[in-house]
Amino acid sequence: MNREQERALLLFAVAIVLIATPVRAVWLQTWWSPFAFWISMIAVVALLHRTDHAA
Amino acid sequence: MPLNHFVLFFLAVALLGFYILGSEVVERSPRWGGLGRSRFSYALALAVYATTWTLFGSVGFAASEGYDFLAIYFGVTLSCIAIPFLWAPVAELVDRYRLGSIADLFAFRYQSRTLGAAVSIFMVAGLLPYIALQLRAVADGAAILVGEEPSETLGSVYAILLSSFAVALGVRYADGRAHRPGLIATLAFESIFKLVALLVVGTAVLITVFGGIRGLDTYLQERPELVESMTSPVMGDSWISLVFVTFCAAFLLPRQFFVAFVQRPGPRSLETARWALPLYLFAINLPVPILYWAGRDLAAPGIRPDVYVLVAVQSSPALQTFAFLGAVSAASAMILVSSIALSGMVANYLVPRFGPSPESLLTRWAVFRRSTIVGVVVAGLLIHFTLPRTRSLVDLGLASFVAVTHLLPGLLGALFWRRATRAGVLAGLVVGATSWAVLTASPLFGVEVDVSRLFALFGFSDPTARGPAIWLSLTAHGFVFMGVSLLTRRSPEERNAAEACREPRVTRLLQVPDSAEALQERLASYVGKDIAIQEIYEAASAAEVYWPPRDRPELLRLITELEGRLSERIGPLAARTYVQGGRPVRANALAERLRAFRALDSLEADASQQTSPAHAARRYLSRLMSELPVGVCTVDDHEDVVVWNAQLQRISGLNEDDICGNPVQDIPSPWWPLFNELAQQPTGSVIEREYDKGDQKIQLRAQTATIPGEVEEGRVFVVEDITALRELERHVAHKDRLSSIGTLASGVAHEVGNPLTGILMVAKNLATDPGADDAAERLGIIVDEAQRIHRIVQSLLTFSRRDEAPVELRTISVTGVVRTAAELAKLETAGCKIDLHLAVDAPAMASPDGLTQVLVNLLNNARQACPSGSTVTVSTRVENGAIHIDVDDEGPGIPKELSDRVFEPFFTTKSDGQGTGLGLSVSRQIVERFGGALTYEPRRSGGSRFTITLQAHEN
Incomplete structure (x- = not known):
């Protein structure tokens, strides 16, 4: 497993916790917060992608 | 004002016609071809995931289950995060083995056409409701726009339109070739169209119905129950199930698999899709709650929430038409890609079951696939007409997911x-x-x-x-x-x-044909000579190999290309069968890997490149393995040979390349029985065998051990040439016997001297009185005494004979051998008495000469250890199916601290000149060669007990 895969796996685990456990109540406060959470997650993925390939 | 049927239909036809035209331009024009090879186009094409379910169904889903509808896209986002460790390995496999569908992957990995067929049937059955969903959504949307109730007639018209589009474009791309820029560009454009349609409609609703973001906020603040009804379902049980199901669907749905892996334009495409696809889905879902809230307020009673998108912009026929065309676009793309993907499965795994010849499958594959596309679309139509109208779009879509x-x-x-x-x-x-x-x-x-x-x-x-x-x-x-x-x-x-x-x-x-001619002959045996020549010619052109290939690398390149080209059209299993003749592929990956490492090492060594410590360590171990003076063979947990080192090549005469990667059972005779037997033995087992090698015989000793490990468990076999060692042992044993004879010499002189004296005296008497009456009786005495001497001499000759031949086990009488040994030992006059308690006369497996030597050694040792006048007892017994011969003496015994060393060579407790220290060591070797054991234990009453244990003879 290379570095990119390790980081992806870590992010995946974090995302699972945020999406599929009761923690999801945190991003369910307002009508727009699910979208804010979603776009944040996409931004993190894009950032990771950028740093993976910058390295 | 309701729209006109004909206008709607004309616009739908125009849109689909534009797609067909655009795809053709991209496919043919070098200038526009780049559109279909772009990573962004690829990411957009993956958005074929968003169908009419997204455009219409999500609003309906939001109406009934709030933000649970987002689970359908959060699952995809999770799946995209997993791209590096989940999608990427699949993409690599698909690329390397040119797989065309998930059924190909299953059939290839599990080497089963039946499994490919099972996956195909299941996917066709699972996807038909989804295709029906698309047809229904478009037909219902058209009915809303023209102000009519949904009807079968209207449904049929649009269903036939979408099906015709799928067939028209599908047959264009169902040609088995991967990376079709025209298809990717069409899907990308279609994704942009539906995204823009929904965003425009959503923005228009936001402005016209709610008066902008602030207005929406105020609207929701006044109705907190609406927000609550949206967020609370997410904490329910369905959320996790939906996320999981869509996580799988993101890359396992046949159309997703087809676009994500088969149509992947380059290795970096997935990296872009990792964030671009979730971003697209995020954007297309932004308007969904807005459209729901607007539709909820504007819709007449009885209108299904699935069509709220059209209801929300009911004041604008243009926007309604735009939204409707977005749905037509999404549905047409989904049906197109699904039917192409399913046609590949059906043509590769179901059509061959109806009996077409291999030649027909290869030459008429395009006909089969195109017919299948039509079949899939028609089946979707039939499902569309069969499904009860009460089912929501979500129900239909989820069934497929x-x-x-x-x-x-x-x-x-x-x-x-x-x-x-x-x-x-x-x-x-x-x-x-x-x-x-x-x-x-x-x-x-x-x-x-x-x-x-x-x-x-x-x-x-x-x-x-x-x-x-x-x-x-x-x-x-x-x-x-x-x-x-x-x-x-x-x-x-x-x-x-x-x-x-x-x-x-x-x-x-690959277990490749040995030559280009063999390759052509093999392929021709399946598909005929003409087609074989044509396929090989095309593969050679694509691989830039001149016919015939000049060397093996060129041949391998040609074979890889040929198999890949065939795999794209007829599936990986059939392709491999045609190229490799259907023989089992035997090359073992670990053996291949080791070969690859060795090749890499030699390259590095040649290039004098700097190497890492890991490379240096690997080279060191590789050389160590190669130069070991013992043969080493390792097998993996499937009993395939992984290592066959240089010494083993020298011993066996078998080349590493012919052995590695093959099962142990495939090692040529006479060697395989040895390794096969070793493979069945527990760790530490030792087997000795003799083999003919040219005009000489060699003796081998082989041991086995288990290789522990979490991943590559297996066995190691160490094979040692002990021919020289055995020769040395025989020499030492012979010396030991001669030494024993030296010890026995005085006894021999006595035993021979007594009868000789008798013979001389009787003979002298006869000489002086030849006519005596008892002359015959005296001659009889002479004969008896002479025979006694003869027996003694024969015993000595037998005992001292050099044992040139290997041990030959046979059934012997233990009692007879013990008696003979005792007779020999009694030749030594000094010492003590020998008592025999031979209660058992069971036959045993041993060599009589060897056993006699061992017993004589033990008896001599015992007599030397005993005080004069004491008794040495030899007894036999049977226990646990083995025969035990105990030799007990009444000597002082062996000190406890030395008892572990008594069988060591050259270890002796005797004074200098009294013994060599080899007797017990040689004796143990002899007994072990019988498959028995020689042990020592002190006696409770004092003295020593040596026990010979032998295998009983089994009738």
């Missing part, structure tokens, strides 16, 4: 679990498909099965919830898959395919 989750166990097995077997996958799939049909699909057709008791058994209280059906069926599938896999064995083909799936970077796993 749940079906594809049952591909996940088999796929994970293919990627990460070598032990997975085709029987396991097939059994799991049967269980999964059955449970899907009963729990998920049958309610769509109005057939309700009461499973509340079953659900209650597992603690699920709500039988209508989505979760129980999904988790129970998947759990049952998983258990059956793993259980059957663990209970069944993989065929050699499966084992190699499993290795190929795990280590595609190193091994190609």
Whole structure:
């Protein structure tokens, strides 16, 4: 497993916790917060992608 | 004002016609071709995931289950995060082995056409409701726009339009070639169109209905129950099930698999899709809650929320038409790609079951695939007409999504679990498909099965919830898959395919024809000479290889290209059969890997490149293995040979390249019985064998041990040439016997001297009185005494004979041998008495000469240790099926601290000049060569006991 895969796996685990456990109540406060959470997650993925390939 | 039927239909036809035209331009024009090869186009094409379900169904879903509709896209986002460790290995396999569908992947990994057929049938059955969903959504949308009730006639018109589009464009791209820029560009444009349509409609609603973002905020603040009804379902049980199902669907739905892996334009495309696809889905879902809230207020009673998108902009026919065309666009793309993907499965795995010849399959594959596309679309139409109208778009879509989750166990097995077997996958799939049909699909057709008791058994209280059906069926599938896999064995083909799936970077796993002529002949035997020549010619052109290939690398390149080209059209199994003649692929991945490392090492050494410590250590170990003076063979946990070192090559005369990668059973005679027997033995077992090598005989000693490890468990066999050692042992044994004879010399003189004296005296008497009456009696005495001397001399000769031949075990009488040895030992006059207690006369397996030597040694030792006048006792007994000969003396015994060393060579407790220290060592070797044992134990009453244990002879 290379570095990119390790980081992806870590992010995946974090995302699972945020999406599929009761923690999801945190991003369910307002009508727009699910979208804010979603776009944040996409931004993190894009950032990771950028740093993976910058390295 | 309702729209006109004809205008709508004309616009839909124009849109689809534009797609066909655009795809043709991209396909033919070098200038526009780049559009279809762009990573962004690819990411947009993956958005074929968003169908009419997204455009219409999501609003309906939001109406009934709030933000649970986002689970359909959060699952995809999770799946995209997993791209580096889940999608990427699949993409690499698909690329390397030119697989065209998920059925190809299963068939390749598990080497089973039956499994390919099972996956194909399941996917066709699972996807038809989804295709029907698209047709229904478009037909219902058209009915709303023209102000009519949805009707079968209207539905049929649009269904036929979309089906015609799918067939028209599908047959264009169902030619088995991957990376079609025209198709990718069309899908990308279609994705942009539906995204823009929904964003425009959503923005228009936001402004016109709510007065902008602030207005929406105020609207929701006044109605907090609306926000609550949207967010609260997310904390329910369905959320996790939906996320999981869509996580799988994102890359396992046939159309997703086809675009993501088969049509992938380049290795970096997936990296872009990792964030671009979730971003697209985020954007297309932004308007959904807005459209729901607007539609909720504007819709007349009885209007289904599925069409709120059209209701929300009912004041603007232009926007309504735009939204409708967005749905037409999404539906047409979905049907197009699904039918192409399914046609590949059906043509490769179901059509051959109806009997077309291999030649026909290869030459008429395009006809088969195009006919299949038509068949799939028509079947979707039939389902569309059959399904009850009461079912929502979500129900229809989820049924298909749940079906594809049952591909996940088999796929994970293919990627990460070598032990997975085709029987396991097939059994799991049967269980999964059955449970899907009963729990998920049958309610769509109005057939309700009461499973509340079953659900209650597992603690699920709500039988209508989505979760129980999904988790129970998947759990049952998983258990059956793993259980059957663990209970069944993989065929050699499966084992190699499993290795190929795990280590595609190193091994190609081809057992290739030896020459270009052999390749042509093999292919011709399946598809005829003309087609074989044509296929090879085209493959050679694509691989830039001149015919005939100049060397092996060129031949390999040609074969790889040829197999890949065939695989794209007729599937990987048929392609491999045609190119490799259907023989099991035997090359072992670990052996291939080691070869690859060695080749790499030699390259590095040649290039004098700097190497890492890991490389240096690897080279050191590689050389160590190669130069070891003992033969080393290792086998993996499938009993395939991995290592066959240089010394073993010298001993056996068998080349490493001919042995490595093959099963132990394939090692040529006379060697395989040795390794086969070793493979069955526990760690530490030793086997000795003699082999003819040219005009000489060699003796080998082989040992085995288990290689521990988490991944590559196996066995190691160490083979040692002990011919010289055995010769030395024989020499030492002979010296020992001569030494014993020296010890016996005085006794011999006495034993021979007594009868000789008698003979001399009787002979003298006869000489002086030849006519005596008792002359005959005296002559008899002479003969008896002479025979006694003869026996003694014969015994000595036998005892002192050099044992040139290897030990030959035969059935002997233990009592007879003990008596002979005792007679010899008695020749020594000094010392003590020998008592024999031979209660048992069981036959044993041994060499009489060797056993006699051992007993004489033991008796001599005993007599030397005993005080004069004491007794040495030899007794026999049978215990546990073995024969034991005990030699007991009444001497002082061996000090406890020295008792462990008595069998060491040159160890002696005797004074200098009294013994060599070899007697007991040689004796133990002799007994062990019989398969027996020689042990020592002190006697309780004092003195020593040596016990010879021999195998009893079995009748």
